[in-house]
Amino acid sequence: MHTPTAPPRDLVLVGHGMVGQRFLEAFHERPRPGWRVTVLAEESRPAYDRVHLTSWFSGTTDDELSLCAPEFLAEHGIDLCLGEPATAIDRERRTLTTAAGRTLRYDTLVLATGSSPFVPPVPGHDLGGCHVYRTLDDLAAIKADAARARTGAVVGGGLLGLEAAGALRASGLRTHVVEFAPRLMALQVDECGGLLLRRKIEELGVTVHTGAGTEAIAAGPDGRVRSMLLSDGTELDVDLVVFSAGVRPRDQLARACGLPVGARGGIVVDASCRTADPHIRAIGECAQAADGRVYGLVAPGYAMAETAARQLTDGEGEFTGADTSTKLKLLGVDVASFGDAHGATEGALDVVYANSRAGVYKKLVVGADGRLLGGVLVGDTDDYATLRPLLAGAPLAVPPERLLLPDRTGAGPAPLPDEAIVCSCHNVSKATVRQAVADGSASVPEVKRCTKAGTGCGSCEKLLGTLVAGELAARGVTASRGLCEHFTHTRAELYEIVRVKGITAFSRLIDEHGSGEGCQICKPAIASILASLANGHILDGEQAALQDTNDHFLANIQRGGSYSVVPRIPGGEITPEGLITIGEIARDFGLYTKITGGQRIDMFGARVDDLPRIWRRLVDAGFESGHAYGKALRTVKSCVGETWCRYGVQDSVGLAVELELRYRGLRAPHKIKAAVSGCARECAEAQSKDFGVIATAEGWNLYVGGNGGTAPRHADLLAADLDRATLIRTIDRFLMFYIRTADRLERTAPWVARLDGGLDHLRDVLMDDSLGICAELDELMRRHTAAYEDEWAATLADPRRLRRFVSFVNAPGVPDPAVRFTPERGQIRPVRVAGPRLEVRA
Amino acid sequence: MPADEIQLAHRGTWHTVCRYDDLLPGRGVAVLLDGEQIALFRDRAGGLYAVQNRDPFSDAHVLSRGITGSRGDIPVVFSPMYKQAFDLRTGACLDEESAPDGTPARLLVWPVRLAPPASR
Known part of the structure; x- marks a missing residue:
């Protein structure tokens, strides 16, 4: 039997910008079998992220900016017509014509045509070298011109204008900003804020002209921009101009078919985003909203898109106005503006x-009744994240100055009312966050998962962390002592697990006693435990993947990505031949050399590819790894x-030589430094070390x-006048007891300080064997000394271990071109900056 | 039979960059394509990821030397310089919104695959 079905309704969307795409997503949240959707787009590419347009100059690609995955269109059967804008609407016939x-034909038409940049009609505005800043094509044209330009001017000192100035500056151009208003970002900030912004931007080398209009732009002999004349008489030599002097709604299609437009x-x-024609809706920057405003921000545009989509599907939802609060970073300067920033409210x-x-x-605008x-x-x-949610809430609970002063020691964060919105992207209130914790969420990630808070722009993440921590503490939930999110055990507990169960692989430990894939906290910590107990080569098997980059390349990573090399010089004693060898190697590889605080020589500036060749020569001359890269014994100074x-x-x-050779290569929770002084004058500074020995007439003090x-700490005297054998046995046990019981990255100083029973307890354990573990500690040290081998000699002997020492897996022998040096005081130093950069944040 | 090869899509073309066996589970290598440095990773389950090698926080090309792992359900690499975590799938930094130069702290990502049998 034939089942009559209604023909699909035709929905045509004009414009595929951010708002248009958001409309499509909201509309297709559920399948819409009854609709046939066609999109007419003026540009040659699908919707992309215009908010982050400027990041295109620092390498973000077109694809990364894209907001519309090809699967999305296919999945919903949307017909996207690129490069085919609409040219006319016939409301009577409900049709439109394309370019x-x-x-x-349409049943419903949605206009999302956005806005166009306003170009002041000054003479010369259309010369070669003049641009606007709206589309990826505009940016490509600016980039092409910037390559041959020296000086650029941006007309307009608003949000977008400063973005454009940042882009010109990053392209290496001398940059001017010309603003007609008396200050920068006149819409968002007040006079004092504008002055500070100006000063910060001028510190970056951008020249700012405020209160100045553009009178004329003049061409050079090549017919392109050569100079511009400002209303204050200034003449600027510029060869590139970007107009960013505001936008105008693109409402021409609507005007031409008789739809009313704003003044x-x-x-x-x-409020339902419907125009005077019930079949036509308009959303985003082309529309004048129900509150009479034309919004130029993406968030209100999204809200309108969602409203229109819901109206078409459920017949619900309205848009009556939006908050225009903004927080952004322009040219490296943080700027935020929220609510009634200009104090326009009566009183x-x-x-x-x-x-x-x-x-x-910082300025707060407070109402006569005390509300923010x-x-x-x-x-x-x-403070933006904590202040904005207080908007229009109850009168402030604390004096407003308390919210502004930088040092609020003791005052704690401003108390937020329950109804305060913590995450404005997903409209999550403080009460919702508290409820999530009450319902069992015990961490920020869990709260994010169940409330969606913090999963939009992320600007509330810090506030969310504070709230969740406070809420947990208030509920008496103790913070986990676990190593990290992957292990609930402490390092000392994991050490015991590894030791007792004889575990030799991270995989087994995390699968049996942890969760997830590990991280930069647990992996090196467990690598250290495995190394302390197993004594295998740290670059073999699965252990290799656990090591910090320093252990992974048996060298210390330095600024710029080069490495430094430290051969062991036991006790600081070195032969003239040894000194000459190090000097020759440093000279031949062009390394920077410096005497370290631990009485040895550090060679800087080695590329990954150089390390095996450098070490071949060091090992041939009798040197060993100094373990400067490891959480291990460093030096015994003397x-x-x-x-x-x-x-x-x-x-x-x-x-000192004997001790350094005994404990070399011993992996520990943290680095270990030691020293031996030959008399009470203490020239080796032994009392500032993890263990220090001072000679007496009768023996050695430990x-x-x-x-x-x-956190400097003077060492405690553990025992006095020891003979050499007792001294060494006591140090053996001290080190092994420390390795066994300390926390991750806990030096001996805090470890000793927190030991229950203090120094007396330590003496009992190490010298009187009160725990009955001394035989075990002695055995562990015997195994360590017996199994020691030089990591670098062992690495050089094994081609598999050597394979990692290439900069590029697909181009062995090609050195990393980004590692570069410049001369300073007769040696090299790293080149700090690669390419143009914006200001570094303090 | 040759070992499986790994391919990266760069500027519209698939490039063979190394053998699958060249990668250590949980560790990365650096790849140089057309002057572009890319960090390539293999996780314990055998998944492959490719992100830019430049660390936006230190301006050094070192991310291939970072430790990998997970944060929640997200596979991540930690910068060996200042330890920020980056989502290996999207390149997004999970710890900070923007780099010191004010640009979004987000790594470029490249499509990566095991070479299909037909290309051998």
């Missing part, structure tokens, strides 16, 4: 914090001792738990 001469342009629509008052030395300006109405932040927008020093009472160099660095 290709086709006539399309300043924009197709008039109601509004300002609270201002200005610190031009630090480059920070809006604000401006320049130079530091960290003074010259009784052999030469007239005050010395013992052979400190001899003992100090432990000392530290230099950020």
Whole structure:
């Protein structure tokens, strides 16, 4: 039997920009079998991200900017006609004509034609070298011209104008910004904020002209832009001009078919985004919204797109206006503006914090009733995420100045009311976040998954973290002591698991005792445990994948991606031949050399490809790895001792050499430094080391738990007047006990400081065997010394291990071209900057 | 029989860059194509990823030397310089929105595949 089906309804969308694409997505959230959708696009490519257009100059490709996957169109049967704009609408017949001469019928027409850049009609505005900044084609044209230009000017100092100025500057052009208003970003920031913004931008070398109009643009002999004349009489030599002086709604199609438009342009629509014709809707920058405004931001455009889609499918939803708060970084300067930034509300008052030395300006606009109405932040927008949600909430619970002052020590973050919106992308309130924690979410990722908060622009992530942590603490949930998200065990517990179960592979440990794939915290920590216990070569098998890059290449990564090389010089004692060898190698490979704090020589500037050749020569000359790259014993520093020093009472160099050779290659939770002084004058600074030995007339005093660095700590005297054998046995046990029980990246100083029972307990364990583990600790050290081999000699002997030392897997022998050096004080130093860059954030 | 080869799509063409066996599970290598540096990774399950080798936070071409792992369900590489995590599938930085130069902290990504049998 024949089943009558209604013919599909025709929906035609004119314009495939960000808003048009958002409309298609919202419309197709569920299958729409009853509709046939056609899209007419003016440009030759599908919708792309115009908000991040400027990132195209720093390498983001067309494909990456694209917002419309080809599968999307195919999946929903959307007919996208690229390069075929609409030219006329016949409302009576419900048809439209395209530039290709086709006539399309529609049941519903959606106009999303966006806006066009306003180009002031000054003489010369259409010369070669003049551009607008709207499409990828515009950017390509600017880039092509910028390649042969020296100086560029941007007409317009608003948001987009400053973006364009950043692009010109990054292309290596001297850059001017010409703004008609008395300040930059006049729409978003106030006078003081504008002044600070101007100063920061001028510090970057951009010349700013405010209160200046463009009078004329003049051509050179080649018929292209040569100079421009400003209304204040300034004449600028420029060979490239970008107009960014605002946009105008593209409402011509609607005007031509008699649809009403606003006084300043924009197709008039109601709250359901419908025009005067019930079959035609308009969304985005081409429309004048129900509140009489034409919005030039993407978020309101998206909201209109969603409204129109819902109206067509469910007959619901309305758009009556939007928040135009913005937070962005322009030319490296943070700027945010929210709510009533200019204090236009009747009775509004300002609270201002200005610190031009630090480059920070903050203003809050507060209503007469104490409610927060809006604000401006320049130079530091960290508070945006906490301030914006307070907009139009209850009167502020704290004096507004407390919200602005940089040092709020003790005050804590501003208390947010429950209804405050934490994530504005997904409209998630503080109450929703609290509920998620109450329902069992115990981490930020879990809260994100169940509320969608923080999964849009991400600007609320920090606030979300604070809220979730506070909420967890309030519920008495103790923070996990686990190593990281993949292991709930501490390092010491994992050490015991590895030891007791005899585990030799990370895969087995994470599969049996952890979750996920690991990270930069647990992988090196477990590599260290495996190395401490198993003594295999750290570049073999699965262990290789766990190592930090330093351990992976047995060298220390430095600025720019080159490596430094440190051969072991036990006790700081070196022969003239050894010095000459190091000098020759450094000279032949063009390395920078420096004497380290640990009495050895560091050679900088080696490329990955150089490392095996450098080490071939070092190993041939009798040098070994110094483990400068590892969490392992570094050096045992020494003074010259009784052999030469007239005050010395013992052979400190001899003992230092013996200790360094005994513990070399010993992997630990953190690096280990040591020293031996030949008398109480303490020239080797042994009391600032993990373990330090000071000679006495009767023997040796042993100090432990000392530290230099950020948290200096004097070592504690563990035992006095030890003979050499007892001294070494005690150090053996001290190191092994530390390796076994310390946390990840815990130096001996905090470890000793937190030991229950303190130094007395340590003495009991190490010297009186109160835990009955000394035999085991001694055995572990015996295994370490017996199994020691030089990692570099072993690497050079094995072609498989050597294979990783190439810069490029598909071009062995080609050195990394990005590693470059420049001379300084007779040696090399890294070149800091590759290519043009914007300001580095403080 | 030759080992499987890995191919990267660069500027519209598939390029064979190395053998599958050249990759260590959980570790990366760097690839040079037309002067462009690309970091290529293989995870424990055998999945392949290709992202730009330049670390936007240090301006050094070193991401191929980072440690890989996971954050939640997201496969990531950690910069060996300052340890930011990047989503290997999309190139997005999970720790910071923008690089020190103000550009979005996002790596370029390249399509990568095991060479289909027909190309051998």
